[in-house]
Amino acid sequence: MTNKLIVFSAPSGAGKTTLVKYILKSFSEIQFSISATSRKARGEERDGKDYYFLSNQEFKARIKNDEFIEYEEVYGGNHYGTLKSEVDRIWKDKKIAIFDIDVVGGANIKGMFPDETLSIFVMPPSIEILRERLIERGDVSKQEIDVRIKKAESELDYASKFDNIIINNDLEESKKIAHTLIKEFIDE
Numbered sequence: 001m002t003n004k005l006i007v008f009s010a011p012s013g014a015g016k017t018t019l020v021k022y023i024l025k026s027f028s029e030i031q032f033s034i035s036a037t038s039r040k041a042r043g044e045e046r047d048g049k050d051y052y053f054l055s056n057q058e059f060k061a062r063i064k065n066d067e068f069i070e071y072e073e074v075y076g077g078n079h080y081g082t083l084k085s086e087v088d089r090i091w092k093d094k095k096i097a098i099f100d101i102d103v104v105g106g107a108n109i110k111g112m113f114p115d116e117t118l119s120i121f122v123m124p125p126s127i128e129i130l131r132e133r134l135i136e137r138g139d140v141s142k143q144e145i146d147v148r149i150k151k152a153e154s155e156l157d158y159a160s161k162f163d164n165i166i167i168n169n170d171l172e173e174s175k176k177i178a179h180t181l182i183k184e185f186i187d188e
């Protein structure tokens with residue numbers, strides 16, 4: 001099997017993380033690409049599982065060292081990025097890397113590996129529903145929700161750069177669509 005990548009991108013709250021977790025459970029040949037971030041760990045998050053948590057200084061040193069495939073300042077000064085070593089690790093294991101990353105990062109990865117990447121944009125049914133989901137999730141402040149909603153409005157313009165768009169109206173339906181797309185991609 002050639003080296004392959006699967007990207008899930010969406011505005012925050014659209015449901016991409018739930019879909020990625022479902023795909024990871026369904027396909028043993030797919031492994032999660034753990035991003036690096038300079039933000040602090042939240043709740044149950046663990047270093048080396050959810051993210052590689054780096055200090056600002058360390059993140060910047062790694063940028064300078066050219067260790068990232070892509071990186072970005074996503075929210076309020078926090079950096080997020082994909083380390084080259086992470087993709088190498090997954091490919092060395094003969095697995096397919098799956099990314100849960102923001103819309104710009106996802107489009108960048110597709111641009112860098114156009115033939116190896118299946119890119120999926122998860123679209124929220126509406127901005128209002130997105131806001132409700134973020135409030136229900138309860139892990140970010142009201143102020144941060146406003147920032148994320150504003151960003152979501154501009155992120156929706158990126159959808160056309162992706163191979164597929166899943167409108168996440170009904171989670172079970174979205175899971176089925178994602179499963180079918182990925183099965184086809186793996187069997188290619």
Ligand code: 5GP
Pocket residue numbers: 010011012035036039070071072074080081082100101102103104105106
């Ligand atoms: P959170 O702080 O909620 O974990 O993530 C904030 C945003 O950063 C989400 O949209 C998430 O998908 C995105 N993100 C996570 N890892 C990466 C990465 O490696 N690169 C980019 N560009 N965005 C990322």
